[in-house]
Amino acid sequence: MQTPLVAINCERSGGSHCIAASAGEGRGIAVSRHPDSELKQPQDNRRGVSRRGLLQSIGVTTAVGPALLEETAQAQTPAGVVGPGAVPITLTINGKPAKVSVEPRETLLDVLRNKLDLTGAKRVCDRGTCGACSVLVNGKVMYACTILAIDAQGKQITTIEGFALSGGKPHPVVTAFVNNDAQQCGYCTPGFVVAAKAFLDRNPNPTYEQVQEGLGGNLCRCGTYMGIRKAVLEAAKAMKGGTNA
């Protein structure tokens, strides 16, 4: 009896990523593609909805919505609601508080890149597909383009800048990526390194197959997957004494 092939080229697995605007907070749409996650909802509700439209529909629960864009609406904003204009918030990024003024519709990714000059996370698909913007939120890997900056308040946000080169010493994942030439143009690479770190934090001794599942939430156009597979196994060995490298 042969088992059917899974639809690998129809629907990528999404790897370890949580796609959520407010994951685990019981508000808005929380979507996860990872089997281990506590959030198990189908992803089909994202179909046909633009990312920004999705974020705006989530924003409805805070009573803004389409009027968000109109500055004139500010006067009518009900009490307890932020926006639609810029509001000061404090984010905890790489263990330090960062004060920044953001519009409620701004994604965490755009705030990191445009306002905090943390540009390791890249804006590529801008709708939760490619993983180039991967960051850690409370230790879980997430797409920063699917998180509103205001929703990231009170959470521990770790970007690639927070761990990849601390004190001038490359993180073992970075070293393994370099050793195995797991990058070419490098634009997807920081996202892969973040995803790989998060994956290894949860799976310190992965198999080759698990690496492919775990890193399925990121895309590379140059085609560096051969090196990435080897790099993640090598990093596991270097970090925790993984034995599958």
Add this chain to the structure above:
Amino acid sequence: MPEYRWPEMSKRRVMGKRISRLDGVEKASGRAKYSSDLNKPGMLHGATLVCPYAHARVKSIDVSEAEKHPGVKGVHVVAPAGTEIQWAHWEVAFVAAETELAARDALKKIRVEYEVLPHVVHEADLKKVQDRAKAAGEQIEGDPDQALKEAAWVSEGFYGIPVLEHSCLEPHGNVVSWTPDNKIELNPSTQAVTSIRGDMARAVNVPVANVHVHQDHIGGGFGSKFQPDRWGVAAAELSKKAGGRPVKLFLERPVEQVIAGCRPSAYARIKLGASKDGKIILWESQSWATGGFTGGGSPPIPYVYTRIPNQRKNHWAVSTNTAPIRAWRAPNHPQASYLTCAAMEDLAAKMKLDPLELFLKNVDLTARPDTYERQLKKAAEMAEWKKLWHPRGESGKGHLKRGLGIGVCTWGGAGHDSTARCNIHPDGTVEVELGSQDLGTGTRTVIAQVAAESLGLNVNDIRVKIGDTNYPPSGTSGGSTTVGGVSTSTRKATLNALAKLFEEVAPALGAPATELEAVDGKIQVKGNPAKSLSWKAACAKLGVKTISETGQNIPRDAPKEGLNTGGVGGVQIADVTVDVETGIVKMNRLVAVQDCGTIINPKTAESQVYGACIMSICGALMEERVMDAITGRMLNNDLEFYKLAGIKDIGEILVHLEIDEANDRRGVIGLGEPPVIGGIAAIANAVANAIGVRVPLVPMTPMNVLNTLSGRMS
């Protein structure tokens, strides 16, 4: 004049070594600054308004409300009233504002009235596009009619491969300032640091000398990033309007996917004829392709097996209301390889002949019979052809069918025009400067390896400086020409500088300059380590002088110098499993055997081949631009439904680079393009071998596979 020839393979200390790319840590740690990462003081953000119609005339455009929008510093219209728009997502206007959100909001306040005109966006059915198809004229070789009569075997087939989008992860765009003193500072995302300077200068009518270009890294190009483009020029205009404040304007993904690069499609009806003994004697094809509105796209068929004695070819260029093509990694070659190799395997199937045998039997129809024979045999051995191949469709019971297939490639890859400058400073530091760029192929690293080899130093002793127009001009990175160009110019520049250093230190070593050599960090009398100076001590003899010498690769002189050359072949064999119930194709293995010349860094060279194989897998199984006939728009202009392979979709990839003395003597040859050519053909043939019928349309998605199996497509 120094002896520029590469040292013998066995004597190389740095070249040929598996050195990790020098900018690896910088990139992998997120520190590398791409132009799209720049945040400059006073920088404005740009946004792009595009036309929603595939064919329309602009009746009026009113930007007054947009100009008044808070934060807006300028609006620049590029499609004024009267403009005839020929494809959807054509740029209409650009806005620069204090924030990206303000710029995007302002776009919504631009009022454009269009007269919508009829469009054509599909070309797969030639009958439906007749008035948009332009015949290229019949080409005849030999006597095809007679050959048809004489042929013992004739096979006919229809094959199609769609338009693909470059999908560079870093979108097209730039940061640019045009200051009141008429100077332009340009940070592009480009494959052409040197030449984009002049292109921008011409576009905005500023002296070339007033333009300075700097780029540290580029996030993918694949042939689509050579020009400043309409958006780059608009950003410069907006900067000027804003008094010289820098403007950052990169395309948003939905626009990027449509207008920033696609490759032509290719469709063909092909008839092949063979004599009783299996020699191919006839090629007849009616082929067509679209390169967008401006046409273009003509696959060089028959491919590799070009010397088929009797040929009749007709080609039509179809103009559609779609964005124009750009060069794509081996322009037209993957399409040509697919059309040719698919037709060849279909002929073999009809003859009940092992296709490997057909490919081998006809190698004399190629320009490199020895190369292809050797490579076909090697690839077959690596793919376990003897064990795993079976006659077409004889894949046993059960719904999982395994199959193997062949694809071939050829490419040039000789070096481009390149000048390098080598500075040797009195403190011993060495700089190598070129107006080149590293696309991720490892250009920085190979420059350092060549310089280190030439100067008897290590790669870490070399400061490679590229990506700036203050450095000597170097060619665009297209056509796999970079490695040949920069390695040759670097070799010459470093040896020229070394010759000067020898002159300076000769008196101290008591030997003529011509009797000195640079070995292991020392300058010494040839073969006599006892009479030596450390590199640092030798450079100290310069006093306050810096040696600065250039070296140039001039393509027409390169063949006689022997440092770089062109012309390669390659063979790929794919091994797939197809689920005939779901139509899903799974890659088991892709084998790539590649001819390569002198390899400076086997590690990064292999990465090129791996990456090319993966790009082929994407093209064979997933990628496809889907156009909507009614609206004339691209339906999948994102990365969710424009599909690329993920890490578990690629199976195993086995690469064999032909690194040996004989190959090495040919000098350096570019490797970016050749391995991306044969994969689609190989995978398509493997699918046909597995399921017993030809899936005529690439990509071989479940839909196309199931439609073929159910007879809905033929």
